[in-house]
Each structure stands twice: as structure tokens, then as C-alpha cells.
Amino acid sequence: MQALKDKIINEGQAIGSEIIKVDGFLNHRIDVAFMEELGREFKIRFHDASINKVLTVEASGIIVAAMTAKEFGNVPVLFAKKTAPNTMVDGFYGAEVKSFTKGIVSTICVAKKYLDADDRVLIIDDFLAHGEAALGLASLVEQAGATVVGIGAVIEKEFQGGSQKLRDKGYEVESLAVVTKIENGKISFK
Amino acid sequence: MQALKDKIINEGQAIGSEIIKVDGFLNHRIDVAFMEELGREFKIRFHDASINKVLTVEASGIIVAAMTAKEFGNVPVLFAKKTAPNTMVDGFYGAEVKSFTKGIVSTICVAKKYLDADDRVLIIDDFLAHGEAALGLASLVEQAGATVVGIGAVIEKEFQGGSQKLRDKGYEVESLAVVTKIENGKISFK
Numbered sequence: 001m002q003a004l005k006d007k008i009i010n011e012g013q014a015i016g017s018e019i020i021k022v023d024g025f026l027n028h029r030i031d032v033a034f035m036e037e038l039g040r041e042f043k044i045r046f047h048d049a050s051i052n053k054v055l056t057v058e059a060s061g062i063i064v065a066a067m068t069a070k071e072f073g074n075v076p077v078l079f080a081k082k083t084a085p086n087t088m089v090d091g092f093y094g095a096e097v098k099s100f101t102k103g104i105v106s107t108i109c110v111a112k113k114y115l116d117a118d119d120r121v122l123i124i125d126d127f128l129a130h131g132e133a134a135l136g137l138a139s140l141v142e143q144a145g146a147t148v149v150g151i152g153a154v155i156e157k158e159f160q161g162g163s164q165k166l167r168d169k170g171y172e173v174e175s176l177a178v179v180t181k182i183e184n185g186k187i188s189f190k
Numbered sequence: 191m192q193a194l195k196d197k198i199i200n201e202g203q204a205i206g207s208e209i210i211k212v213d214g215f216l217n218h219r220i221d222v223a224f225m226e227e228l229g230r231e232f233k234i235r236f237h238d239a240s241i242n243k244v245l246t247v248e249a250s251g252i253i254v255a256a257m258t259a260k261e262f263g264n265v266p267v268l269f270a271k272k273t274a275p276n277t278m279v280d281g282f283y284g285a286e287v288k289s290f291t292k293g294i295v296s297t298i299c300v301a302k303k304y305l306d307a308d309d310r311v312l313i314i315d316d317f318l319a320h321g322e323a324a325l326g327l328a329s330l331v332e333q334a335g336a337t338v339v340g341i342g343a344v345i346e347k348e349f350q351g352g353s354q355k356l357r358d359k360g361y362e363v364e365s366l367a368v369v370t371k372i373e374n375g376k377i378s379f380k
Contacts, residue, residue: 030267058249078222
């Protein structure tokens with residue numbers, strides 16, 4: 001998606017060889033109209049997919065997931081929580097996710113009652129790096145006996161291997177911008 | 191907002207005398223079309239306000255804030271983070287917020303570069319209870335020398351005193367549903 005690549009180049013910032021900071025439009029300050037564009041692009045990428053739910057994880061994924069859900073006829077969005085809140089009393093599915101950026105392992109969870117065995121779920125997240133978050137989300141879906149229809153990421157850091165890992169497991173993966181290298185402050189795309 | 195009260199009655203759940211669980215449409219599974227309705231309602235409530243930014247705190251507030259920002263001509267949304275991420279290298283404003291529900295004090299923060307002294311900010315959050323989150327968000331705005339134009343909450347638990355506290359400090363507060371009492375599983379509205 002050229003508009004996204006342009007935005008990453010113009011407004012993003014490369015930190016070291018692994019981190020892209022896009023908190024000017026995606027994960028701190030949000031450009032809402034652009035999030036709608038991303039939603040439309042995901043609809044194009046997963047055009048033929050029959051889905052009835054979008055799943056993401058708090059917090060940065062929520063707005064892209066919502067704009068994607070709008071394009072799929074306002075299907076519900078479910079966002080996994082990073083801690084089980086004390087209001088979630090009816091049981092939940094959990095999956096461990098290692099964050100390489102933050103250097104911690106956390107458990108993401110969703111309430112069981114919001115995932116059904118006949119659900120067809122599109123997983124959406126802001127970044128796809130090592131694939132840990134996506135695998136955790138897919139695990140939540142599968143614990144419910146539901147189907148992962150596809151996995152969509154706004155920015156994929158291909159060199160961290162997540163998309164290959166997900167495709168090897170049979171998931172359809174679509175990334176709106178695929179970064180092949182970050183070097184000397186320069187971000188290269190596929 | 192009658193549609194919201196109806197939705198709380200029909201889909202919400204009262205827990206004890208202080209907690210309303212609305213994770214079926216607002217803060218776990220999201221009804222996106224309804225979030226757009228909430229955004230339209232905030233535009234009506236703050237109709238005359240001149241704002242150029244919407245501020246909220248992760249995670250549940252983000253989608254309502256985004257839908258509100260859309261109504262105000264796609265002004266940027268800024269969401270405060272509950273932990274300072276290691277990609278936020280350029281300095282940030284912080285404010286301590288006590289969560290009565292979770293029983294913890296956390297520091298919310300925003301990157302300094304995304305709040306300017308001439309900003310006119312609308313603060314949006316899902317719940318207004320004791321007012322701690324809103325006060326923390328207002329503090330972030332004021333640390334930047336910017337102006338809090340108003341504070342909007344989807345659900346106010348009036349009996350917990352937050353809205354009065356905020357009005358006493360001179361803030362304009364608009365809540366889309368005002369809960370006066372939670373008793374024996376019944377939620378009463380103003």
C-alpha cells in the first residue's frame with residue numbers, strides 16, 4: 001500500500017535495526033481518516049473472505065480493527081486484554097505472548113462467551129514482527145473451536161520472520177507494508 | 191442518550207453496587223456502528239466547541255475517541271499510555287491515576303511533542319467514576335499549557351462523585367448516560 005509506505009517514510013522513525021516508530025499516526029497519536037483507509041485496504045486484501053468477527057489485541061490494534069470491521073458490514077470487534085480484568089468473571093481463553101520490544105511475556109485473554117465455535121475470525125494487528133502476538137490471537141480463536149480466516153498486519157517487519165512462521169502454519173497473511181530492512185535510519189520496503 | 195441507556199439495560203450487567211459490565215459492546219467486544227452513534231452524540235453535546243485534538247487513555251476509550259474525532263472533522267486522537275514504552279524517547283508528560291476498580295495507581299503518559307500550548311483538547315473516556323482518569327488526562331493537557339475544552343464520558347457513575355469534582359474545577363462535563371444507583375442488579379439512570 002503505497003500511501004502507507006509514504007507515511008512511514010515521511011512520518012515514521014527508524015530506531016536501531018529493529019524498531020520503527022510510527023506513533024505520529026498509528027499507535028499514540030492517531031490519524032483517524034488514514035485508519036479508515038487502512039480498513040478499506042484490508043477489505044480489498046481479504047475481499048473474498050467470509051468473516052463474522054475481527055479480533056485484535058489492545059491497545060494499538062483496536063482502531064484499525066474497528067475500521068476494518070466497518071468495511072465488513074460492522075461485524076463485532078473483539079480485543080484481547082493484556083491482563084484479566086476483575087470484571088471478567090465468566091471464564092476466558094488465555095495465551096502467552098512474548099514481546100521482544102518490551103522484553104516480557106504476558107498473557108492475553110478474551111472472555112469465552114465472545115468466541116463461538118462457528119465464528120470465522122479475521123485477526124488484525126498494527127505490527128507483525130516475530131509473529132508472537134498473532135500466534136497468541138490465533139490460539140485464542142482455536143481454543144474456542146473457531147476458524148482463523150486470515151491475519152492482517154499494518155506493518156510487517158519481514159526480517160523478523162513472523163509472517164513466514166504464520167504461513168508455515170497454514171494461515172493466510174496480508175501485510176499492508178512489508179519492511180525488509182532497517183539500516184542507518186533508512187527503512188526499506190518490499 | 192436513550193439508545194445507550196437501553197443498551198446498558200439490555201446488554202450490561204450490574205456487579206455489586208459499583209460496577210457496570212458493558213464488555214459486550216464497549217470495552218471488550220465492540221459494536222462499531224454504535225460507537226459511531228456515540229461519536230455523533232458527543233459532537234452534538236460539544237457542538238459549539240472549537241477543538242483540534244481528542245485525548246483519551248488506552249484501551250477502551252480509543253474507539254469512542256476516534257469516532258468522536260471523525261465528527262469533529264478528523265482531528266487527531268491522542269491516547270495516553272499506561273506505561274512509558276521504550277520507543278517513547280523524546281520525553282513525555284506523566285500523571286498518576288488511581289484505579290478504584292483495579293486497586294492500583296498507575297502513571298499515564300503522552301509524548302510531549304504531541305501536545306502543544308495552543309491545543310484545544312476534548313477529553314473522551316468510556317467511564318467517569320471517581321474522576322481520577324479524567325483529572326490525570328486534564329493534567330497532561332495543562333502540563334503542555336494547552337486548554338481542556340471539555341470532558342466527555344460514555345457512562346458516568348454519578349454516585350462516585352467524579353463529575354462533581356471535575357465541574358468544581360471548572361471543567362465542562364458531558365456524560366451520555368448518567369447512572370445514579372446500582373442496586374440488587376438494577377441500574378438506575380438520571
